[in-house]
Amino acid sequence: MPEGDAIFKDARRLRPVLEGQVVEGITCRWPRVVQGLEGAVIERLTTHGKNLVLHFSVGVILRVHRQMSGSWRADAGRIPGRDLRLSIRTSQGVADLYDAPTIERIDARALDAHPVLSALGPDVLAEGFDPEEAVSRAPPEMPVGLALLDQRVAAGLGNIYRAETLFYERQDPFMPLREVREPGRLWARGHSLMLRNIAHDRIVIETREGHPINWVYDRARQPCLRCRTRIQAGRLGGMGRDGVEQLVRTLWWCPRCQT
Ligand SMILES: [Zn+2]
Incomplete structure (x- = not known):
């Protein structure tokens, strides 16, 4: 998407x-x-x-x-x-x-x-986007990997940015939001990753030797580029609260880096 x-x-x-x-x-x-x-x-x-x-x-x-x-x-x-x-x-x-x-x-x-537009959270790409506002809109029990996709929490982030944001922040996707030490950092990271890509035709997370790479997105069973552990893929359950999108989408993470 x-x-x-x-x-x-x-x-x-x-x-x-x-x-x-x-x-x-x-x-x-x-x-x-x-x-x-x-x-x-x-x-x-x-x-x-x-x-x-x-x-x-x-x-x-x-x-x-x-x-x-x-x-x-x-x-x-x-x-x-x-x-x-x-x-x-x-x-x-x-x-x-x-x-x-x-x-x-x-x-x-x-x-x-x-019903859809009025329920959306702040736009991740809007000027003055406040990550703490996103945090305050998310249910504390919600796994962070789900909260990042929830368009009522903050609007704009999708599956690629979710996976890569969680990797950059070394965050276990299944941890409930209330247990995350600085949850605002997650939305701040998603915001900055996305902002950087406005200049590109396609999403570029990072480049190595001139080639674009993803750290975890779509890399199931391949070695982590940081620690060589195999990247895992799984589903994180839950229905989209906007009634349009289902949040049950594949998630990729490194079980060693993201604990
Ligand atoms: Zn790793």
Whole structure:
């Protein structure tokens, strides 16, 4: 699944085409979602964790969540074999969204009460992000490996950053948050890892001799690059509290470094 930095980069790429522009044409796989938006101005594009949000001048908001499959293309022309779900044309170009399962129309007046957006924790990539605020939102009994993915605690971190953050902090993923000595360090680390990647096309955790490496993510049974112990992979249970994402995802860790 794309993580918050990917959505941040989507917004950066789409803004020149969409922001402040009059909608000259708009189509959607579900036509009612975009009814009445032709001729409106797209006032702002914002990101909230993994959600990209388009604010239209007519009091309508579109929330897009790419989940595992979706992707935005700007001025790419129609891509054969892919399912075009949303297409927006302005005088500055065309933005196409393929395969994304979530395109939701929201009345701007109801935004503050929106069940997903209003429940999100602070955005990890937002200016002034406060790791301690994230800690204060997490249930103390929750294993840290789960809390890092919980979008109500802090929005934006996904599976790669979770695994690598826990490795950098030498943290046992299964430890309940209340037993962690300085839990704020975890979100501070996730924040800095993600921030660094805004400049890259793909996620780069670290480089060695010019090659990108992950310490633990997707390295099951390979030797730890620090201590040579085999990296373990397992599932960490629990349902996503945002009701959209399930947090039961594979986790990788070094059983020796992360105790
Ligand atoms: Zn190790």
